Amino acid sequence: MIRAARLRPGDRxxxxxxxxxxxxARLDAGLxxxxxxxxxxxxxxxxxxxxxxxxxxxxxxxxRAEDFMRAWCDPAVQAVFCARGGYGVQRMVDLLDWxxxxxxxxxxxxxFSDVTALHQAFGARLGLSTIHGPVxxxxxxxxxxxxxxxxxxxFEPVPGTSLTPGGALALVxxxxxxxxxxxxxxxxxSEVGTRNSLRAAESIAVLEEIGEEVYRVxxxxxxxxxxxxxxxxxxxxxxxxxxxxxxxxxxxLVGDRLxxxxxxxxxxxxxxxxxxxxxxxxxxxxxxxATAGSLVMREAALL
Numbered sequence: 001m002i003r004a005a006r007l008r009p010g011d012r013x014x015x016x017x018x019x020x021x022x023x024x025a026r027l028d029a030g031l032x033x034x035x036x037x038x039x040x041x042x043x044x045x046x047x048x049x050x051x052x053x054x055x056x057x058x059x060x061x062x063x064r065a066e067d068f069m070r071a072w073c074d075p076a077v078q079a080v081f082c083a084r085g086g087y088g089v090q091r092m093v094d095l096l097d098w099x100x101x102x103x104x105x106x107x108x109x110x111x112f113s114d115v116t117a118l119h120q121a122f123g124a125r126l127g128l129s130t131i132h133g134p135v136x137x138x139x140x141x142x143x144x145x146x147x148x149x150x151x152x153x154x155f156e157p158v159p160g161t162s163l164t165p166g167g168a169l170a171l172v173x174x175x176x177x178x179x180x181x182x183x184x185x186x187x188x189x190s191e192v193g194t195r196n197s198l199r200a201a202e203s204i205a206v207l208e209e210i211g212e213e214v215y216r217v218x219x220x221x222x223x224x225x226x227x228x229x230x231x232x233x234x235x236x237x238x239x240x241x242x243x244x245x246x247x248x249x250x251x252x253l254v255g256d257r258l259x260x261x262x263x264x265x266x267x268x269x270x271x272x273x274x275x276x277x278x279x280x281x282x283x284x285x286x287x288x289x290a291t292a293g294s295l296v297m298r299e300a301a302l303l
Contacts, residue, residue: 001129001179001283004079004106006302007154009038011078014071015136016044017058019114020086022137024048027083029140034081037151044071047083057088064088065095073104079154084137085113090187093121093196102126108154108302111135113210113273116183119282121196123181131301132183132206132271133279143275150279157300163237163278163286164269168293171255174264176235176288177298180280182206189220192227201232204288204295206280208239208272214249217241221257235264235288237295240272264290 007013013034015027027048034041044067049059058064071080102125109115109122109130122128133150134142153161181203182188188207191197209217224230236258241250251267258265266288270276280286281301288295 001123001127002106003129003281003284003301003303004108006157007039007078007108010040012040012042012076013079013081014042014044014074014077015047015081015083016064016067016071017047017083018064018068018092018118019058019082019088020056020084021050021058022048022083026137026140030136030138033139033147034136037155042071042077056086057091061092061095065092068092069097069100072107073100075104077107079108079110082111082115082135084135085111085115087114089114089117090190093117098125110150110279112277113184114187116187117191117196119183120188120191120198123282124196124198129281129283129301131279131281134277138277142277146275146277153279153281153301157302159297159299161297161301163271163280163295163297164266164293168266168268170265170290170293171251171267172259172263172265173291175291176204176264177285178203178234179283180204180206180286180297181282183208185209185217185220186212188229189223192223192229197229199229199231202234204235204237204286205230205233206237206239206269206271208241209244210242210273212244214245214253217244217250218253218257225257230261233261233263235290236261237266237269237288239269240274242273264288266290266293266295269295
């Protein structure tokens with residue numbers, strides 16, 4: 001996929017809230033992290049709002065889409081950071097003007113969780129690589145390793161960046177190469193059937209989730225299997241499944257649903273809804289060695 005240019009101190013970046021409302025103190029703490037990296041931070045007009053009718057949205061769909069369009073299409077903005085996830089991207093993503101987004105050229109788009117719907121859409125519609133990494137409110141509260149990992153990935157991207165510094169478990173051993181795809185499991189399963197769904201063919205799928213009972217994780221994996229989302233996948237990496245079930249129950253389920261695909265399957269990458277959330281780039285070639293417990297980006301995330 002097409003990669004954006006790396007960031008440099010002094011670059012202007014935009015922070016928008018395409019999904020749920022943002023806690024002001026956490027947003028302010030995250031903005032200070034971005035400014036400490038030498039970035040000129042511009043905050044979207046509706047980033048601090050809460051929708052009057054639906055309190056789980058940052059503002060109404062049109063306003064969130066307008067903020068995103070203004071940020072992405074501003075030639076002075078080099079990257080767009082999402083303030084938080086939650087829910088709401090799927091309500092606004094089809095309000096975006098995709099011809100204008102394409103004309104604005106590649107930029108770094110950073111976020112995770114509900115932002116998976118944007119990652120999928122940018123990959124499927126524009127062929128652009130995007131960054132799965134901490135949202136701004138996570139930066140304000142996250143651990144120093146995750147912050148430094150994201151900063152280095154954005155400012156000093158290099159080939160060979162490891163996403164598994166230790167502790168990952170091989171559920172199915174083996175080695176595979178392919179570009180990275182995936183994100184939040186619930187969003188991936190609910191995107192199937194839309195024009196934005198980017199499947200895992202010839203790729204390494206990275207999956208994470210939060211707050212789902214084991215039967216619901218089962219249902220989402222089964223949905224992706226039945227629709228062919230995993231067809232021709234080369235490898236699968238499971239990140240954090242936070243507050244879902246015991247690791248043993250989830251590993252048993254994953255073994256039942258995904259091991260029959262016969263591809264390397266790795267459990268326990270530090271990616272997802274935990275303080276340790278290592279950023280990576282979708283659409284960038286990677287090497288998965290499940291036997292050794294490693295996932296490495298073969299090329300730099302940004303140019």
